[in-house]
Amino acid sequence: MKQIKYPLNDIEIPRQWYNIMPDLPKGLLPPLHPATGQPAGPDDLAPLFPMALIEQEVSQDRWIDIPEEVLDILVKWRPSPLIRATSLEKALGTPAKIYFKYEGVSPAGSHKPNTSIPQAYFNMKEGVKRIATETGAGQWGSALSLACNYFGIEAKVYMVKISYEQKPYRKILMETWGGSVTPSPSNETEAGRKILAENPDSNGSLGIAISEAVEDAAGREDTKYALGSVLNHVLLHQTIIGLETKKQFALANDKPDVVIGCCGGGSNFFGIAAPYVLDKINGENVDILGCEPAACPTMTRGHFHYDFGDSIGMTPLLPMHTLGHTFMPPSIHAGGLRYHGMAPLVSEILREGLMRAEAFDQVDCFKAALLFARCEGIVPAPESSHAIRGAINEALKAKEEGKEKSILFLLSGHGHFDMSAYDAYLSNNLVEYDLPEAEIERAWNAIKDLPEAAEF
Amino acid sequence: MKQIKYPLNDIEIPRQWYNIMPDLPKGLLPPLHPATGQPAGPDDLAPLFPMALIEQEVSQDRWIDIPEEVLDILVKWRPSPLIRATSLEKALGTPAKIYFKYEGVSPAGSHKPNTSIPQAYFNMKEGVKRIATETGAGQWGSALSLACNYFGIEAKVYMVKISYEQKPYRKILMETWGGSVTPSPSNETEAGRKILAENPDSNGSLGIAISEAVEDAAGREDTKYALGSVLNHVLLHQTIIGLETKKQFALANDKPDVVIGCCGGGSNFFGIAAPYVLDKINGENVDILGCEPAACPTMTRGHFHYDFGDSIGMTPLLPMHTLGHTFMPPSIHAGGLRYHGMAPLVSEILREGLMRAEAFDQVDCFKAALLFARCEGIVPAPESSHAIRGAINEALKAKEEGKEKSILFLLSGHGHFDMSAYDAYLSNNLVEYDLPEAEIERAWNAIKDLPEAAEF
Numbered sequence: 001m002k003q004i005k006y007p008l009n010d011i012e013i014p015r016q017w018y019n020i021m022p023d024l025p026k027g028l029l030p031p032l033h034p035a036t037g038q039p040a041g042p043d044d045l046a047p048l049f050p051m052a053l054i055e056q057e058v059s060q061d062r063w064i065d066i067p068e069e070v071l072d073i074l075v076k077w078r079p080s081p082l083i084r085a086t087s088l089e090k091a092l093g094t095p096a097k098i099y100f101k102y103e104g105v106s107p108a109g110s111h112k113p114n115t116s117i118p119q120a121y122f123n124m125k126e127g128v129k130r131i132a133t134e135t136g137a138g139q140w141g142s143a144l145s146l147a148c149n150y151f152g153i154e155a156k157v158y159m160v161k162i163s164y165e166q167k168p169y170r171k172i173l174m175e176t177w178g179g180s181v182t183p184s185p186s187n188e189t190e191a192g193r194k195i196l197a198e199n200p201d202s203n204g205s206l207g208i209a210i211s212e213a214v215e216d217a218a219g220r221e222d223t224k225y226a227l228g229s230v231l232n233h234v235l236l237h238q239t240i241i242g243l244e245t246k247k248q249f250a251l252a253n254d255k256p257d258v259v260i261g262c263c264g265g266g267s268n269f270f271g272i273a274a275p276y277v278l279d280k281i282n283g284e285n286v287d288i289l290g291c292e293p294a295a296c297p298t299m300t301r302g303h304f305h306y307d308f309g310d311s312i313g314m315t316p317l318l319p320m321h322t323l324g325h326t327f328m329p330p331s332i333h334a335g336g337l338r339y340h341g342m343a344p345l346v347s348e349i350l351r352e353g354l355m356r357a358e359a360f361d362q363v364d365c366f367k368a369a370l371l372f373a374r375c376e377g378i379v380p381a382p383e384s385s386h387a388i389r390g391a392i393n394e395a396l397k398a399k400e401e402g403k404e405k406s407i408l409f410l411l412s413g414h415g416h417f418d419m420s421a422y423d424a425y426l427s428n429n430l431v432e433y434d435l436p437e438a439e440i441e442r443a444w445n446a447i448k449d450l451p452e453a454a455e456f
Numbered sequence: 457m458k459q460i461k462y463p464l465n466d467i468e469i470p471r472q473w474y475n476i477m478p479d480l481p482k483g484l485l486p487p488l489h490p491a492t493g494q495p496a497g498p499d500d501l502a503p504l505f506p507m508a509l510i511e512q513e514v515s516q517d518r519w520i521d522i523p524e525e526v527l528d529i530l531v532k533w534r535p536s537p538l539i540r541a542t543s544l545e546k547a548l549g550t551p552a553k554i555y556f557k558y559e560g561v562s563p564a565g566s567h568k569p570n571t572s573i574p575q576a577y578f579n580m581k582e583g584v585k586r587i588a589t590e591t592g593a594g595q596w597g598s599a600l601s602l603a604c605n606y607f608g609i610e611a612k613v614y615m616v617k618i619s620y621e622q623k624p625y626r627k628i629l630m631e632t633w634g635g636s637v638t639p640s641p642s643n644e645t646e647a648g649r650k651i652l653a654e655n656p657d658s659n660g661s662l663g664i665a666i667s668e669a670v671e672d673a674a675g676r677e678d679t680k681y682a683l684g685s686v687l688n689h690v691l692l693h694q695t696i697i698g699l700e701t702k703k704q705f706a707l708a709n710d711k712p713d714v715v716i717g718c719c720g721g722g723s724n725f726f727g728i729a730a731p732y733v734l735d736k737i738n739g740e741n742v743d744i745l746g747c748e749p750a751a752c753p754t755m756t757r758g759h760f761h762y763d764f765g766d767s768i769g770m771t772p773l774l775p776m777h778t779l780g781h782t783f784m785p786p787s788i789h790a791g792g793l794r795y796h797g798m799a800p801l802v803s804e805i806l807r808e809g810l811m812r813a814e815a816f817d818q819v820d821c822f823k824a825a826l827l828f829a830r831c832e833g834i835v836p837a838p839e840s841s842h843a844i845r846g847a848i849n850e851a852l853k854a855k856e857e858g859k860e861k862s863i864l865f866l867l868s869g870h871g872h873f874d875m876s877a878y879d880a881y882l883s884n885n886l887v888e889y890d891l892p893e894a895e896i897e898r899a900w901n902a903i904k905d906l907p908e909a910a911e912f
Contacts, residue, residue, distance in 0.1 A: 010466040076539065076833060083532065087606075105561060107833030109872070149830050150543075169875040176829050176878050373632050374605050377532060377563030416565070416872040419625040422632050 008082045008251050013075055014243040016063040017236045020274050020345060023062065023281055028232075028348055029319035029453055032306060037451055040316045047218050048225040050126040053119065056233035064236065070118045073150055077105045078240070082248035087375035089395070096398035098391055099256065100411045101245050101272060104378065108173075110413030111268045112143030112228055115237035119226050120147035130154040130223040132216040134184065134209030137163055137335030138170030139381075139413065140228030145179025156223070158184040158212045161204035163335070169417050184209040191215050191312075206338075207311025207325075214314060229265025230309060230318070230343045238271025241410065246275050249408075256286065256408035258394050262386035263290040263299065263357070264336045266343030268412040277354050288355040289394070290346065291386040293365075295433040296329035298322060298342045299350055299357035301440055306451045307341055319453040320347040324443030330433045332362045333421035334382040340443070360389045363432050366425040368392050369415070381413035382421050464538045464707050469531055470699040472519040473692045476730050476801065479518065479737055484688075484804055485775035485909055488762060493907055496772045503674050504681040506582040509575065512689035520692065526574045529606055533561050534696070538704035543831035545851070552854035554847060555712065556867045557701050557728060560834065564629075566869030567724045568599030568684055571693035575682050576603035586610040586679040588672040590640065590665030593619055593791030594626030595837075595869065596684030601635025612679070614640040614668045617660035619791070625873050640665040647671050662794075663767025663781075670770060685721025686765060686774070686799045694727025697866065702731050705864075712742065712864035714850050718842035719746040719755065719813070720792045722799030724868040733810050744811040746802065747846040749821075751889040752785035754778060754798045755806055755813035757896055762907045763797055775909040776803040780899030786889045788818045789877035790838040796899070816845045819888050822881040824848050825871075837869035838877050 021028060030039035042054045049057075056064060066074075085098040103111035123131055131153055135141030141157040148155035157179050164171060164183040171181050184204045185192040191211040195202050202208070217225035227234060249255050259276045261269030269290050276286050292299055299321050307322040309315035322341040329338040342350075349355050362382070369385035371392070372378070380388060391409040398405050415422065424430045477484060486495035498510045505513075512520060522530075541554040559567035579587055587609055591597030597613040604611035613635050620627060620639040627637050640660045641648040647667040651658050658664070673681035683690060705711050715732045717725030725746050732742050748755055755777050763778040765771035778797040785794040798806075805811050818838070825841035827848070828834070836844060847865040854861050871878065880886045 072542070073833075076543075086528070087532075107829075107835070113833075146833055168879070169872075172875040172879045172882070173835065175882055176826065176835055176875075177833075178830060370632065373563075374634060377529075377569075377602055377633075379563070379629065379632055416625075419628040419632075423624070423628045426628070426631055 008248040009079055011079050011244060011247040011251065013071060013078050014066070014240050015071065016065055018239040018243060018274055018278070019059055019062055019064055019236055020277065021232070022060045023278055024348060025281065025352055028344060031316040031318050032451060034308070034313065034316060044316065048214065050123050050128060050224060052122040052125065053233045056236055057231060066118070066240070067121060070121050073117050074114070077107065079244045079248070080105050080241070082245055085376050088372060091371065091375050092392065092395050092399065094395040094399040095402060095404045096395045097254065097406045098395055099406065099408045101241060101408070102378070102411045103241065103268070104411065104414035108139065108143040108146050109416060110139050110143065110381065111238060111241060111271060112140050113146055114240055114271065115228065115234045115267065116143040116147035117150065118237050120144070120151045120153055123224055124151040124153055128153060128222065128224045130156060130220070131226050132156045132158070132213040132223055133226045133228070134158045134206060134213045136160050136206045136338070138167055138174070138417070139336055141179065141181065142170060142173050142177070143228065144226055145174040145177040149178045155179040156216060157181045158186065158209040160184055160206060160209050161202065167417065184212050186212060188212070189215045205311060210310040211312050211314060229267040230341070232345060235267050235270040235343055235345050238267045239274045241271035242273060242275040245272060245408065254406050257405040258287045258289060258407045260289045260291060260387050260390045260394070260407070260409035262337060262383050262412060263292045263342065263346065264383060265339050266346035268410055270343060270346050272410040273355065277349055280354050289390055290350070290355055290357045291390040292357060292359050293332055293334055293337045293386060294359040294361045295332045295435060296323070296338050297359040297435065298340065300359045303444060304347060304351055305447060305453050307447050309341065311340070317450060318344050320344050321350060322447065323440065324447040326446045327443035332433065333418065333424070334362065334365070334386065336383040337386065358390060360386055361432050363430050365389045366421070366430060370425065378411065379415045379422070380411055381415045382418050384412045387411065464704040465535055467535050467700060467703040467707065469527060469534050470522070470696050471527065472521055474695040474699060474730055474734070475515055475518055475520055475692055476733060477688070478516045479734055480804060481737065481808055484800060487772040487774050488907060490764070490769065490772060500772065504670065506578050506584060506680060508578040508581065509689045512692055513687060522574070522696070523577060526577050529573050530570070530696070533563065535700045535704070536561050536697070538701055541832050544828060547827065547831050548848065548851050548855065550851040550855040551858060551860045552851045553710065553862045554851055555862065555864045557697060557864070558834070558867045559697065559724070560867065560870035564595070564599040564602050565872060566595050566599065566837065567694060567697060567727060568596050569602055570696055570727065571684065571690045571723065572599040572603035572682070573606065574693050576600070576607045576609055579680055580607040580609055584609060584678065584680045586612060586676070587682050588612045588614070588669040588679055589682045589684070590614045590662060590669045592616050592662045592665070592794070594623055594630070594873070595792055597635065597637065598626060598629050598633070599684065600682055601630040601633040605634045611635040612672060613637045614642065614665040616640055616662060616665050617658065623873065640668050642668060644668070645671045661767060666766040667768050667770060685723040686797070688801055691723050691726040691799055691801050694723045695730045697727035698729060698731040701728060701864065710862050713861040714743040714745060714863045716745045716747060716843050716846045716850070716863070716865040718793060718839050718868060719748045719798065719802065720839060721795050722802035724866055726799060726802050728866040729811065733805055736810050745846050746806070746811055746813045747842040748813060748815050749788055749790055749793045749842060750815040750817045751788045751891060752779070752794050753815040753891065754796065756815045759900060760803060760807055761903060761909050763903050765797065767796070773906060774800050776800050777806060778903065779896065780903040782902045783899035788889065789874065789880070790818065790821070790842065792839040793842065814846060816842055817888050819886050821845045822877070822886060826881065834867065835871045835878070836867055837871045838874050840868045843867065
């Protein structure tokens with residue numbers, strides 16, 4: 001048996017989140033009010049978020065305490081394990097060491113509870129009784145239902161109708177934790193009724209579900225809104241992943257040469273990368289790689305520009321890498337990576353050259369996921385398979401170069417609720433998408449008149 | 457935050473299994489050959505199992521080494537965590553401490569890989585190229601597919617047809633690990649063809665699937681058979697659970713007053729209980745409780761008698777608590793607990809008064825599972841919910857009596873592939889089964905002429 005015991009769990013859980021804001025070489029551009037085009041302040045966000053989260057959104061403090069009540073819940077499954085993928089290394093014949101940090105051990109099966117728990121907590125502290133949110137594939141809706149349940153808050157989840165129908169298990173999971181799930185578009189909001197009037201058979205979209213959740217929250221005194229990625233405070237909460245990983249690498253007496261994560265809205269990637277980005281800012285040599293789907297290539301084919309966070313154009317304008325908020329990605333199985341933009345914090349470190357990005361086709365990703373599942377046992381979420389693809393590519397490069405490097409990737413979740421995607425892959429029914437330049441051009445042209453991010 | 461960090465993982469993995477055979481006060485009655493009625497020897501089992509496993513089946517050595525190659529795989533997820541259910545304690549208002557050992561962290565989501573990995577290993581060592589087995593709900597077929605994949609063995613799984621059709625995700629999981637899944641009854645065996653000739657629309661049963669797998673293995677030189685519970689060597693492999701738990705309790709500076717597990721064939725229960733049964737044999741005061749479904753009350757309403765291991769009557773006769781091999785339990789959601797008998801080792805400790813048994817209705821179990829899921833986050837497998845019901849009952853008893861006892865239960869797996877059962881519970885569509893005495897009598901009468909277990 002290997003001398004070093006894996007999984008490595010024997011560390012203390014971090015008691016503070018790492019806020020990268022004060023360490024960013026050029027700081028972060030502000031969000032803009034959609035109506036005035038002027039920087040949006042805390043007051044603009046107050047109808048939707050509790051003040052504690054708004055303060056985190058703009059804080060310049062490097063370290064922010066994790067409340068004891070939040071830690072009491074996170075310790076039920078954290079620290080999450082750091083595992084050496086010895087069987088995968090052997091299968092690849094690589095001299096590289098491959099490590100993965102595994103977030104699938106959370107009850108919701110992904111990294112999402114790292115932020116849903118504190119979000120529900122801070123809402124509870126400010127007397128919020130009800131939280132409205134949207135969910136596509138269901139990962140975020142599950143995590144928020146779990147979290148609201150802990151703090152006695154009602155969770156109202158608008159779930160994209162096509163997912164609601166195709167993924168009944170995700171819906172039951174939310175209900176098991178007490179969440180209330182409504183297929184979107186619904187008759188419960190103006191936005192939903194408007195869509196249904198135009199098209200009673202609408203399958204819904206994440207954009208529509210966001211509109212419904214925001215309208216719901218804005219219209220009720222007892223209700224706030226919650227988001228599972230993109231915003232600064234969400235990414236802040238995910239830094240617990242990277243902080244744990246650094247401690248675990250110290251136990252293993254090693255450190256990663258490459259740090260890899262998959263990128264949808266950007267929160268799981270940022271969670272593992274943030275502490276290593278700081279090392280890089282401080283002059284250390286570490287390669288940080290974000291992996292996105294070729295079907296939604298925000299970082300590799302998008303522009304850094306102000307754009308709306310939602311598809312309809314209701315939210316503040318955010319400075320980010322974006323394909324344009326009207327871009328509709330093909331229906332790849334990695335539902336969590338189908339977002340037109342990228343978190344402003346991730347966009348900023350990309351712009352600064354502190355990370356790099358690659359795009360992979362889903363067939364290549366499932367091929368990597370299957371090899372991983374057969375080597376390490378764990379069946380990965382389709383989203384996480386993009387990080388595996390990236391890690392395998394790096395390991396094969398190390399083999400070619402004869403280099404003994406250490407590769408770290410984040411396995412953000414398991415695929416227990418995505419087995420139909422594996423079925424499609426195993427039966428050769430998975431589609432490779434060729435994204436036409438014309439569609440990229442169309443979506444980009446539609447936002448060219450919004451403010452340039454360079455103006456500020 | 458609590459002073460003691462949970463989950464408790466920081467222990468070395470055990471390097472030996474605990475074999476209770478030499479410590480049993482009266483030893484174990486032998487299996488009998490079905491044709492002669494005489495004790496069955498190793499040679500009778502040789503067509504079906506590799507010699508190393510047959511030796512474990514009859515070994516009188518207290519400690520048996522776990523091979524390094526097996527440990528190399530088990531450490532990918534072991535030691536499994538021991539977690540204090542602090543939120544459940546709070547919800548119950550009990551002075552008791554509730555701990556659970558969680559086996560859902562394995563890639564297959566249950567305790568089954570603890571034995572499928574060594575079984576595949578010992579088969580590989582003796583040159584076996586292919587293993588045939590049966591699976592009902594799919595837990596065991598998944599675990600064996602995972603294990604065979606590690607050691608380059610072909611896994612052939614006969615899956616009860618009704619489950620094959622109702623649980624497509626389990627089938628895909630097996631295929632993801634390279635297993636080959638055939639709905640049973642099939643045209644590939646005599647047994648299957650015979651059933652299909654009589655009834656082309658047969659839904660199949662575990663009994664039929666066992667017959668197909670045994671016939672397949674017996675008829676091919678390169679193929680052996682594997683079983684996921686009941687037999688001594690299977691229970692031996694599961695003792696790693698209890699051995700880890702004892703070390704983890706030492707870390708917590710505590711020890712359990714009650715040890716609880718759910719009972720189907722008996723392997724997960726025995727896995728956590730065995731080291732505590734030894735304590736009890738040595739005079740320590742520990743209450744050991746097996747929880748079974750009221751719909752299949754092997755220990756609470758069955759007889760200790762020789763009976764066939766399968767439903768058709770092909771296997772050796774085993775000395776065990778049994779309802780009779782023709783007993784057909786109602787279709788409860790805990791598919792893994794629908795077995796007419798109980799492992800001989802568990803039956804023996806029950807007969808010796810070293811443990812006690814209780815039976816619970818599935819509606820009461822799902823009620824307990826839902827409370828657990830809302831408190832601790834993890835969604836339990838329907839099988840494991842029986843242990844939760846037992847633990848909650850003990851915690852409420854401790855509350856009435858004002859006792860600060862420590863309660864330990866085994867959470868043998870997660871319910872990610874059983875969400876439809878939660879849907880049934882949440883929509884009040886779950887059935888309470890009233891098992892008529894006449895059916896118990898009928899099945900018992902059908903085996904009365906088999907040898908009495910007291911004869912030896």
